Amino acid sequence: MSQLPDSTSDLSRRNLLRGAAAAGLLVIPATGLLSACATGGDDTPDTPAAGGEKSDKNPLGVKEDAQLEVVIFNGGYGEKYATDVHEPLYKKAFPNATIKHSSTQEISTILQPRFAAGDPPDFVNNSGTKLMDFGALVADQQLADLTPLWDAPSVDDPAKKVRDTVVAGTVEVGSFNGKPHVLYYVSTVFGLWYSGKLFKDKGWTVPDNWDAFLTLLGDIKKAGIIPYAYAGKNAPYYQYNVILTHAAKIGGADVLKNIDNLEDGAWKVDAVKQAAEAWGSLIGKGFMDKSHEGLIHTEVQLQQNQNKVALYPSGDWLEGEQAKTTPAGFEYTMATLPGLGSSDKMPAGTLRATAGEGYVVPAKGKNVQGGMEYMRQMLSKEGGRGFTEVVKAPTVVVGASEGYAFPPGVASSQKALASAGANVVNIFFDGWYKDLETEARVATNELMFGRINADQFCERLQKKADATKKDDAVTKFKR
Amino acid sequence: MRHGKYPFIIGFLAAPVALYAIFVVAPVIQAFQLSFTQWRGFAAPKWIGVDNYRTMFEDDKFWKALQHHAILLICLPLITIAISLFFAFLLNVGGRSRAGVMTGIWGSKFYRVVFFLPQVLAVAIIAVLFQTVYRPNETGLIDGVLMKLGLDPIFFLVDPNIALWSILGVLVWQAVGFYVVLFSAGMSSIPTDIYEAAAIDGATKFTLFFRITLPLLWNTLQVAWVYLGIAAFDCFALVNVLSIGNDGGPDGATTVLAVEIYRNMQTSKYGYASALGVALFFLTITFAALTLRVSRRENVEYS
CATH class of the missing domain: 3.40.190.10 (Periplasmic binding protein-like II)
Incomplete structure (x- = not known):
């Protein structure tokens, strides 16, 4: 708070700092050595691992005692x-x-x-x-x-x-x-998960037709349960997965292939727009709860275990993940996504695996x-x-x-996978282009919680996909 | 003091300077180097000149982060210092004067502990705690009460318009305790006879605060301002844990530079992340230099 009374000494704070900075500068030349090790280098020779003798029991030629x-x-x-x-x-x-x-x-x-x-x-x-x-x-x-x-x-x-x-x-x-x-x-199989017991008790089934699906959500809402939910805080990809699988069902598996391959306009085709519109309409109808945007997956999943949430999109790790909080007789069951209408290109039972x-x-x-x-x-x-x-x-x-x-x-997801036969779709861009994946998460939350519409959703993702395509620093993949 | 001064200083400084050079100076220099490269973290970095900086100036998220830093830079020190000063004043000289000695208000020892408590907790713990405080349903601490009272819940971290303010609230809550202690220490070094003299002259508490406490605390305030300003350039842990998507969401509404750096590192863009780091480095340094210059004043010495 005050200067030392003995101000004849020039051991003041300012001088100390100055000295320290000078010492720091002296050290700089030595850091050239340091930087060499942190970034590694391509100068390590690619030594081929010494192999062993190939044989019937050892077709890959493993060195037996390595x-x-x-x-x-x-x-x-x-x-x-x-x-x-x-x-x-x-x-x-x-x-x-x-x-x-x-x-x-x-x-x-x-x-x-x-x-x-x-x-x-x-x-x-x-x-x-x-x-x-x-x-x-x-x-x-x-x-x-x-x-x-x-x-x-x-x-x-x-x-x-x-x-x-x-x-x-x-x-x-x-x-x-x-x-x-x-x-x-x-x-891994993806779909909509629900409590078999709850649905049996209430006499509900998950239909394949979109209008019937909306009717079901209405019935669930009347029963005082939140019909549909996903965790906006950390798991919006559960939901873009739903939208995209739905889009594939409407427009065929190529919709997803084009998105993965960063084809021009792949996000703006009708199938994606229709799927985004369909799912984006749920919040406005009161079939989702605004608070879920702020929750993490385990919190929403716990609510489902408490029968506060009816349908939840996820992969089949869900049952194992929730084992500790699932009440006895809950009976996790997976349904495939409903289609949109009669002109869907892929049949009922299509799923992402x-x-x-x-x-x-x-x-x-x-x-x-x-x-x-x-x-x-x-x-x-x-x-x-x-x-x-x-x-x-x-x-x-x-x-x-x-x-x-x-x-x-x-058991139910394996059964669904078996009956889907060849009607299995998949997406890859999420693993290939992390930036686009992040944008998809953000745009999905914006869409599902009512801040943008389906057109803006497609527009936004198309813009990011185009930027990814143009970026030389990003290695491109094709399927 | 003059005799053998330099061996004495060097003896004390050698170890810390070496540590500082290896763990602070060297990485900083390396970040400068990396910011001119494209590096995925495995093969050797590729030199690409100023491309990263060009990308940075076109990056919406970068500008958003800067805006947020500007807001935090103004609000965090202002609010924190105002609250801390008020509390510190009450704790030290706000009470009745007993036998001519100014004391804090009743129970000030207890309050001191209460205010300091958040400082003891790690930032990550505070963030996790506030997840529960802000949870937007009936199990949230605030919204649970609101909903019990039949009011609508507030979507603290979810609503893009208030998300950043919610995080600012946590920052202030956490910081106040430390600055109460800092200001208390500053106040206790102000000689009590000055207060007594003023009190005898009939000064009110208001006058005491603005005419005596505040001017004599100027040095401490200045330090607090720099500390808090630098804190406003960080905020990584809180935003990382609390924000939607854990990356400054919803839709970049709470993002800060440190979070952008982390996000880009996670997507293997170490070169670009380093460029953002360099930007952050210069912002922080500029801020500290500016504040120290602008707020320079005559020191008051009691002797």
């Missing part, structure tokens, strides 16, 4: 499936190999520096909110090409290639411009073959079955969960 470093995202699925199922399978196939297992909830925090330094692990479960950007990993050639894996003979039937033992579309989902780089392992939970083999890992072999073991029937038994979710391995008694929700 160490395999596995990093698992310890999130909703935990890490038990890796330590108790997949790693023992690998050890059984290669008894001399050692596995270095670790798990984290912050994948990018732990691994991004290791990638930048050219020292990544051999197998990574890249998932969670802190996942590394797949598009960036691919664009910077950090991920191994998984073609040898998909073309290798499968564990259970050497006459069949691995790619023929998984659900159709699995390889495609993890491909970038036709090159497979990511194994998406968990089969995809494979989720990404696994990758870093290209600069020391044991690339081992990483792919680990995937091959995951994709065996035993590997898939073991995963399903531990985490109660179906995998992309065909027939691996046969006869497994799923809880009612997943």
Whole structure:
């Protein structure tokens, strides 16, 4: 507050600061050295990992005694499936190999520096909110090409290639411009979720026709329940997923393909506009609650468990996620989206399904073959079955969960998937173009909570898609 | 003091300066470097000149963030300092004078603890707490009460028109405690005889405050203003936790530069994020320099 009385000393605050700043300047030349390590460099030679002898039991040519470093995202699925199922399978196939297992909830925090330094692990479960950007990993050639894996003979039937033992579309989902780089392992089905018990008690069914759907929402509202909800704070993508699936149903699967490929005017076609108009009309009719824009997904899902919300769009992880708060006899059930009218291009029962939970083999890992072999073991029937038994979710391995008694929700979504047959759509832009994805979230909230109309919604997203297309810094993908 | 002064200073400064150089100066310089590149975080950065800055000046979100900083920069220090000064005055000299000594109002020791309490909590905890305070349904602290009273809920963080003000409210709530303590310390260093003399001359509390407390606290106020101004350039944690979409929503209505930096890093645009960081660096430095210059005054020395 006051100057030191002994002002003959020039050890004043000002001089001290000045000295410190000067010292800081002196240090600057040394920082050239520091900066070299944080950004890594491309000067690390791409040493090809030493392989082993190829054989029938070892089609990928894994070095039998090489160490395999596995990093698992310890999130909703935990890490038990890796330590108790997949790693023992690998050890059984290669008894001399050692596995270095670790798990984290912050994948990018732990691994991004290791990638930048050219020292990544051999197998990574890249998932969670802190996942590394797949598009960036691919664009910077950090991920191994998984073609040898998909073309290798499968564990259970050497006459069949691995790619023929998984659900159709699995390889495609993890491909970038036709090159497979990511194994998406968990089969995921999207739809509208409700309490089977509540709907049975009230005599409600989810119809396929839009007008009948609106009538249902009206009935639900009269019963004092909020008919439709999603979490605006952190999960608006649940809702753009609905709008886009609906658009595909109206205008055919190409609507989504064009959006993913950033085709000119893809967001402004009638199908997207009609879907946006249909869903955007709910708030004005009082079928949604304004407060949900400020809530996170678990809060809205809890309200559904309390029968305060009737219909909720989500994927089939919902049942597992809510296991702790779901009352007994709630009976999660999934319905497919209603269509719009008689001129819909895709039939009732059309749904979005995809494979989720990404696994990758870093290209600069020391044991690339081992990483792919680990995937091959995951994709065996035993590997898939073991995963399903531990985490109660179906995998992309065909027939691996046969006869497994799923809880009612997943059972209903698996049934819907089976009856959808070939009428399955998917979107990819959300994983390819993060900026466009963010814009879609924002625009969806603006639309669904009544601040913009369907035209403005399409306009906004088209503008962002065009900007993405023009941006040279963004690596483009096609499907 | 003169004898062996420099070894003494160097001895004390070596370690902190080294730490500062490695963990502050070096990253800052690196950010400058990166701001001229396109870097996704894996392969080596690619030099692209001033492209990032050109993008920045065309970026709506950047201008929105600047606007929000301007609002926060004016409102946060003003409101916080006003409230803190008022409280500090009441706690220290607002009460009756006992045997000629000015004291705080009744229970001031207790209030001091109460005001300081938010300062003890980590920002993340405060943000999570306020999620509940602001939750726009019957389980929210404020809206729950409003709805019980039959009033309409207020959509604090949801309504684009009041979202930023809601976040400002949290910032003020959190900051007040610290500045009450800071100002209290400042006030207690003002000699009581000045107050006594003024009181004997018949000065009212109002006069005491504006004629004695405020001028003698000028240095402290200045520090507070700089601190709060710099705080207004941050706000990352609160916006990140509280805003819709956790990225300055709804639709950019609460975004700040730090959030934009984080968002761009998450989308692997480290070069562009660094350019935003450089902009933030210059804004903060300019602000601090300007404030110190503008508010320079004669120091009062009691001796």
